[in-house]
Amino acid sequence: MFQGARTLLFKDGCVERSHYCVVEYLKRHYVQSGKLDQSHIHRLDTYRIERHETLYGLEKMDITEKDANAAISFAKDFLETIRRLTEG
Numbered sequence: 284m285f286q287g288a289r290t291l292l293f294k295d296g297c298v299e300r301s302h303y304c305v306v307e308y309l310k311r312h313y314v315q316s317g318k319l320d321q322s323h324i325h326r327l328d329t330y331r332i333e334r335h336e337t338l339y340g341l342e343k344m345d346i347t348e349k350d351a352n353a354a355i356s357f358a359k360d361f362l363e364t365i366r367r368l369t370e371g
Contacts, residue, residue: 284327284358287365294369302331318368326357 288305291313292298299305306328313319337344 284330284361287362288327290365290369302335306331313368319364323361323364327361330354330357 285302285305288309289299292305292308295312297308299308306324309319309324309327310321314321314324333344336342337346
């Protein structure tokens with residue numbers, strides 16, 4: 284999802300410095316213009332935070348099959364939205 288989101292920045296001639304910057308850029312340039320829904324950005328940011336906690340946090344995170352399937356479903360929808368935005 285992160286790499287997909289980065290394509291919008293590259294399309295606009297921008298290079299980010301962090302995962303956080305990608306989320307902030309999308310909020311300012313795609314949510315405010317109505318091209319992306321706030322719920323997409325919220326979930327992307329939630330997954331960003333969960334990824335960070337899983338990789339660098341001290342607490343063990345329990346991810347269920349239901350959680351994984353929800354993430355896959357969201358990723359497919361999100362990436363399809365990105366594809367439409369990059370083609371248009």
